[in-house]
Amino acid sequence: MAITQDEELIFKPLTPSIGAEVQGVDLTVEIDDVQFQRILDAWISWGVLIFRDQALDLEQHVALGRRFGELYSHILPDAKTPPGYPEVIELHTDAHSERAGGESWHTDVSADEEPPMASILHITETPDTGGDTLFASMNAVYDDLSGPMKSFLSGLTATHRASRGYNAVHDRNQPQGPSTVPLGGWEFPDSHHPVIRTHPVTGRHSVYVNTIYTSHIDELAPDESDSILAVLLERIHNPRYQCRVQWRKNTVVLWDNRCVQHHAVWDYFPKLRHGNRVTIKGDRPFFSPPA
Ligand code: SIN
Numbered sequence: 001m002a003i004t005q006d007e008e009l010i011f012k013p014l015t016p017s018i019g020a021e022v023q024g025v026d027l028t029v030e031i032d033d034v035q036f037q038r039i040l041d042a043w044i045s046w047g048v049l050i051f052r053d054q055a056l057d058l059e060q061h062v063a064l065g066r067r068f069g070e071l072y073s074h075i076l077p078d079a080k081t082p083p084g085y086p087e088v089i090e091l092h093t094d095a096h097s098e099r100a101g102g103e104s105w106h107t108d109v110s111a112d113e114e115p116p117m118a119s120i121l122h123i124t125e126t127p128d129t130g131g132d133t134l135f136a137s138m139n140a141v142y143d144d145l146s147g148p149m150k151s152f153l154s155g156l157t158a159t160h161r162a163s164r165g166y167n168a169v170h171d172r173n174q175p176q177g178p179s180t181v182p183l184g185g186w187e188f189p190d191s192h193h194p195v196i197r198t199h200p201v202t203g204r205h206s207v208y209v210n211t212i213y214t215s216h217i218d219e220l221a222p223d224e225s226d227s228i229l230a231v232l233l234e235r236i237h238n239p240r241y242q243c244r245v246q247w248r249k250n251t252v253v254l255w256d257n258r259c260v261q262h263h264a265v266w267d268y269f270p271k272l273r274h275g276n277r278v279t280i281k282g283d284r285p286f287f288s289p290p291a
Contacts, residue, residue: 009035011042018137018260019243020046027054027064027252036067043118044201047260048135050245051252056122058085058276065120065278068254072116072279074109082276089277091121095270102264105136105236106212107257108279111162113191117282120254123247123275130268133245133253136261138206140241141232142196145207153207153228154289156195156220160213162188192218194287195232199259206259207232208285236261247273257282 008024020042025035043049056064062085065071071087073079080090093100108119121133142150195217197208209217211233217225235241245253255262 009038011046013046014048014050014243017140017241018046018135019048019050019245021050021052023052025051027051028056028060030063031067040068043254043256047137047139047256048243048245049254051254052248053250054122054252055250056252058082058088061120061122061276061278062087064252065280068118068120069280072109072281074279087278089279091275091277092273093266093269094272097269100264100266102133102262103266104211105233105261105263106210107208107261109162110193110208110210110213110257111160111164111188111191113189114284115191115193115282116257116279118254118256118280119277120252120280121275121277122250122252123273124249125272125274126247126249126251127268127271127273130265130271131247131273132265133247134263134265135243135245135255136236136241136263137259138208138236138241138261139199139202139204139259141207141235142205144235144241150196150205153195155287157192157218158195158209158229159215159218160191160193160210161215162190162213164213164215190215193285196287197258197285198288200283200286202259203288204259205287205290207235209233210261247275258285 010023012021014020022039022042025031025039031039039049062071073086074089082088082090091101108116193208195209196205198205209229209232214229216222217228220228
């Protein structure tokens with residue numbers, strides 16, 4: 001496996017298409033511009049970066065997020081945030097939990113008109129085993145579609161519905177799909193995003209529909225939409241597109257919501273897992289045809 005080393009920073013790819021572990025950086029202090037640019041470039045290349053042994057406090061976590069852009073506050077009115085840190089979401093699961101966040105393939109808050117570009121999760125407590133997070137490269141999923149399928153999907157849009165994520169949450173008795181557990185009953189407008197999204201930095205295309213938020217493809221009949229979505233969402237399950245992060249205390253993971261999906265595995269009940277996530281604002285997804 002290739003290891004890229006420049007001065008202090010070492011990048012160790014996890015797979016050929018997604019994920020790299022980064023060594024030689026301390027995220028608790030301000031990163032200089034040269035190191036930051038290398039981390040940014042690596043993140044754009046691998047989609048997911050893993051940093052071990054980073055004992056960030058909330059202030060440092062927020063400061064790290066701000067290096068990447070303006071921070072995003074979650075649209076859910078009762079998102080759990082630590083006092084004084086509205087931009088930080090607490091992810092906590094223990095013996096009393098009835099659900100765990102993100103336990104299906106998704107990209108964060110894709111139901112927003114301008115979904116967050118990036119997420120930075122810092123896990124502070126983790127069970128001895130379990131509680132991993134899977135990540136999938138949606139660029140790689142797109143690349144492996146046939147030419148006619150790519151053409152067919154180009155220019156189509158899909159509806160992303162917040163209520164699928166927030167009013168129908170996932171419980172541990174039904175890990176594969178939305179349950180009917182009501183959560184708040186808030187109303188949020190739908191968003192319509194291209195089914196194939198162009199990455200604003202790399203220009204690469206990715207499949208931009210997900211299990212949690214996408215309800216249907218706008219231009220198709222309901223049965224056609226269900227069938228096409230089933231084909232696309234099934235592809236994500238192929239391990240060749242994935243990497244898997246095994247968390248340890250003080251692991252920090254940065255992912256690119258524009259071209260990566262993730263799935264948190266709740267296989268550790270009734271044990272405790274705790275972390276904080278900072279999310280960075282993104283722009284409106286768009287599609288530009290291949291040149
Ligand atoms: C999420 O951000 O969707 C949850 C990820 C995780 O808990 O690993």
